[in-house]
Amino acid sequence: MSRKFTLLIVDDVAKNIQVAANFLKDENYKLMFATSGENALRTIQENEIDLILLDIMMPGVDGFEVARRVKTTTKGKNIPIIFVTAKSDEESIKKGFAVGGVDYITKPFHQEELIARVNNHLELTVLRKDLERKVIEETEKRLKSQEMLIQTSKMADMGDMIGAIAHQWKQPLNSMAIVVQEVLETSKFEDIKTEDIQGCVDKVLDKVRFMSDTVGDFRNYFKLDKEYGYFDAQEAVQKVFNMLCPQFKKNSIKVHISSSAETVVYGIQNEFKQVVLNILNNARDNFIEKKIQGEIEIVLMDAKDFLSVNFQDNGGGVPEDIIYKIFEQNFTTKKNGNGIGLFMCKTIMQDHLGGDITVTNKDDGALFSVLIPKRSMNNQIIT
Ligand SMILES: Nc1ncnc2c1ncn2[C@@H]1O[C@H](COP(=O)(O)OP(=O)(O)OP(=O)(O)O)[C@@H](O)[C@H]1O
Ligand SMILES: [Mg+2]
Numbered sequence: 001m002s003r004k005f006t007l008l009i010v011d012d013v014a015k016n017i018q019v020a021a022n023f024l025k026d027e028n029y030k031l032m033f034a035t036s037g038e039n040a041l042r043t044i045q046e047n048e049i050d051l052i053l054l055d056i057m058m059p060g061v062d063g064f065e066v067a068r069r070v071k072t073t074t075k076g077k078n079i080p081i082i083f084v085t086a087k088s089d090e091e092s093i094k095k096g097f098a099v100g101g102v103d104y105i106t107k108p109f110h111q112e113e114l115i116a117r118v119n120n121h122l123e124l125t126v127l128r129k130d131l132e133r134k135v136i137e138e139t140e141k142r143l144k145s146q147e148m149l150i151q152t153s154k155m156a157d158m159g160d161m162i163g164a165i166a167h168q169w170k171q172p173l174n175s176m177a178i179v180v181q182e183v184l185e186t187s188k189f190e191d192i193k194t195e196d197i198q199g200c201v202d203k204v205l206d207k208v209r210f211m212s213d214t215v216g217d218f219r220n221y222f223k224l225d226k227e228y229g230y231f232d233a234q235e236a237v238q239k240v241f242n243m244l245c246p247q248f249k250k251n252s253i254k255v256h257i258s259s260s261a262e263t264v265v266y267g268i269q270n271e272f273k274q275v276v277l278n279i280l281n282n283a284r285d286n287f288i289e290k291k292i293q294g295e296i297e298i299v300l301m302d303a304k305d306f307l308s309v310n311f312q313d314n315g316g317g318v319p320e321d322i323i324y325k326i327f328e329q330n331f332t333t334k335k336n337g338n339g340i341g342l343f344m345c346k347t348i349m350q351d352h353l354g355g356d357i358t359v360t361n362k363d364d365g366a367l368f369s370v371l372i373p374k375r376s377m378n379n380q381i382i383t
Helices: 014-024 037-046 064-070 090-098 109-190 194-222 232-249 269-290 341-351
Strands: 006-010 029-035 053-055 081-085 103-106 230-234 254-259 264-267 296-301 306-313 355-363 365-373
Touching: 006 014, 006 037, 006 090, 014 029, 014 109, 014 194, 014 269, 014 296, 029 037, 037 053, 053 064, 053 109, 064 081, 064 090, 081 090, 081 109, 103 109, 103 264, 103 306, 109 232, 109 341, 194 232, 230 232, 230 269, 232 254, 232 269, 232 306, 232 355, 264 269, 264 365, 269 306, 269 355, 341 365
Parallel strands: 006 029, 006 053, 053 081, 081 103, 254 296
Antiparallel strands: 230 264, 296 306, 306 365, 355 365
16 A cells, blocks of 8 residues: 655744644645744655645745755655745745745635645656656666667677687697697607607697687677776777687788777777677678678777777778668668667667767778767766
């Protein structure tokens, strides 16, 4: 069962409080009283008040001042205040609204009028609270589904990534096999010296370290990382490229990364990496489809409060009749595409990182520009 509404009646004249209380006694409200502004402020701080009937003219802290102070507190800012006053001059009414009152009622008032106004504002409060709750629920739902989308998209990259690991490991595995075989062959014809063995062991350990690092990069990428913090954007771009490097090499795609700015930014590193990965994979798909000798120029540069990370490819660009649709959910021109890659990039950049991603056609290809804030911003939507 919902709790009774609590009304606070504030007036320095006890008789006036009595009249108002008497009018409201059959309305099933819990009534509280204060005979001074100071008392009223204390009562509001210590109780859950749903509505205040507030006299203006009081010695000490007057009604306007009570309202002004109540409205600056988290607890009090949403409590409706109805001014009850003998003053009906326009100035007082204006001032009452200016300090946060929602309504006013002039003395002497009728019982019906008082009840109607109180009920109106309580109803409005209930509706407002309901609306606020719904907005919070909807926002939570939206964030949940965004999160699922981001994770699904990461999983969709998994196949690609396993292929990339296989490529990355081919060369070190071959080298290790050769080293081991050399040891065996040499041992057939001569005694092997300890320092030769040490040399071989060092070579193998070096390769093992490389393999372990690459697996670390992949594992980090798949981690559900939601931590905001400062990180080096150039390093993040480089790490993503390292993961894709063997595959890009196989398709003769050249990537060049350069920077003309301080590259530390604020956000969720893994989500930024996901954006980079999607842009690079899209460019790769396009090169392969069009059988183009692909080149991607990645330039990081200053853009006031943001760092701009630009990806210029030479893949012919995005056809003008679809360029305005490519960030929409489910839009794809690929046989096996899901059409969530760029939609997810937009969601991450705008909703999670407080930046943006845009595309234009420039020179002989597409130019994707990613804006990421350099510092934490207060108005950023943080999940
Ligand atoms: N660099 C590019 N050059 C030309 N067209 C591009 C480029 N990047 C993206 N596109 C176009 O944008 C479309 C949408 O890309 P998006 O990443 O959202 O989906 P997708 O790659 O088709 O599927 P997936 O969900 O698997 O990523 C692509 O299908 C492609 O037509
Ligand atoms: Mg894609």
